[in-house]
């Protein structure tokens with residue numbers, strides 16, 4: 001979070017006086033929201049502007065703090081928001097239970113203002129760091145995926161360059177493959193995978209001698225047998241991988257001249 005934007009803290013407590021005390025401690029440094037019960041807290045946490053941290057009372061009528069925490073951690077939208085329990089329950093087993101539910105800290109009442117400020121600051125810094133790292137990982141993963149797809153596309157075009165200088169054939173093949181996959185009701189994700197795997201279908205032509213591949217006339221039976229080998233060469237070039245894209249590319253390379261059985 002940029003340093004000029006104040007973080008938002010959600011205080012959840014059924015006693016308005018406790019909310020007032022915590023608001024007094026936090027309002028100079030943070031934007032403060034408050035909820036008097038668990039249901040409102042969950043609603044605010046799921047809203048458009050999510051809190052950056054939640055200070056959560058445990059003993060409340062209706063949904064108690066433990067249940068609020070459990071529900072927040074179960075929901076992918078709110079699971080990463082740090083929760084600090086602020087409660088009069090100071091038994092070790094209570095604290096232990098709070099941590100097992102996914103809380104990051106536990107503050108006992110009556111609260112000490114400097115301690116609340118220090119704990120909140122620490123947890124916000126950690127949350128900021130984890131959000132930053134997560135963003136970086138997402139960016140790098142997208143870059144890697146893009147590079148992988150581009151390399152596959154380029155390899156496919158490299159194979160085409162030998163007998164089709166424009167390389168347009170692989171591009172058309174990719175579009176037709178996706179279109180046909182869509183028509184038979186495949187998922188959007190699978191159609192995209194096929195679109196990206198299809199350019200490799202003739203990569204095995206790299207292994208076919210020019211006298212056969214570039215022969216202007218009809219191939220004789222011996223040449224035809226050599227030509228047919230390009231599907232095996234293609235599968236061999238692509239190899240065995242755990243990546244769904246390369247797995248499908250191999251399948252496409254080896255089966256692209258097969259006809260479905262009637």
Ligand SMILES: [Fe+2]
Pocket residue numbers: 201202230256257
């Ligand atoms: Fe082919």
